[in-house]
Amino acid sequence: MSSARQKACVSWSSGKDSAFALWEAQRAGLLDVACVLTTVNEAYSRVAMHGVRDALLDLQVAALGLPCLKVSIPSPCPNEVYAARMREATARLKQDGITHMVFGDLFLEDIRAYREERLREAGMTGVYPLWARDTKALARDMIASGLVAYLTCIDPRRLDRSFAGRRFDAGLLADLPEGVDPCGENGEFHTVVTDGPMFRAPITVQAGEVVERDGFIFADVVPT
Numbered sequence: 001m002s003s004a005r006q007k008a009c010v011s012w013s014s015g016k017d018s019a020f021a022l023w024e025a026q027r028a029g030l031l032d033v034a035c036v037l038t039t040v041n042e043a044y045s046r047v048a049m050h051g052v053r054d055a056l057l058d059l060q061v062a063a064l065g066l067p068c069l070k071v072s073i074p075s076p077c078p079n080e081v082y083a084a085r086m087r088e089a090t091a092r093l094k095q096d097g098i099t100h101m102v103f104g105d106l107f108l109e110d111i112r113a114y115r116e117e118r119l120r121e122a123g124m125t126g127v128y129p130l131w132a133r134d135t136k137a138l139a140r141d142m143i144a145s146g147l148v149a150y151l152t153c154i155d156p157r158r159l160d161r162s163f164a165g166r167r168f169d170a171g172l173l174a175d176l177p178e179g180v181d182p183c184g185e186n187g188e189f190h191t192v193v194t195d196g197p198m199f200r201a202p203i204t205v206q207a208g209e210v211v212e213r214d215g216f217i218f219a220d221v222v223p224t
Contacts, residue, residue: 041075
């Protein structure tokens with residue numbers, strides 16, 4: 001008799017990488033993906049860094065059919081506060097029998113090392129379904145899968161503000177300047193996912209206001 005699959009939580013940024021990592025983890029069938037975890041900015045009621053409205057996050061969670069553990073963090077958030085709140089969150093997950101955390105990280109060694117250190121403290125194991133994949137091919141694979149995403153945050157030092165709010169598609173990949181990672185792994189841009197094979201149904205959205213805040217350009221992608 002085979003043993004039961006171990007339970008996992010997906011670190012859900014609301015963007016394409018975490019969404020595709022969730023899908024790859026589900027397709028592999030080795031883990032029971034039981035929930036997602038998201039950090040939400042207390043000041044703005046938006047997903048941290050991506051700037052996605054809490055209401056749109058709730059629609060994503062409903063489309064995933066998975067419960068979401070929201071971790072509220074202040075803005076700005078000191079490292080010690082972030083670490084403390086994540087310790088509380090992982091302790092709750094452990095109480096629920098969750099032993100693995102799935103991340104959408106691609107190649108940044110320092111971020112993975114930080115995660116691994118925190119996971120060891122929590123007695124959990126990290127899973128990285130997209131790690132070290134060629135990001136040009138990965139971006140194309142995401143689009144080919146039916147994943148639909150929009151750029152919600154861009155770094156104006158790397159991309160023109162006209163990219164804010166654009167759909168993540170083949171046209172956008174062709175327009176990216178040389179040196180910009182196709183998946184935005186160096187922080188060039190962040191996205192919000194509105195459809196894909198991990199969703200039960202698509203989410204309809206429209207592009208809203210574009211603003212500059214804290215040195216970044218944010219496009220308000222609004223559910224309709």
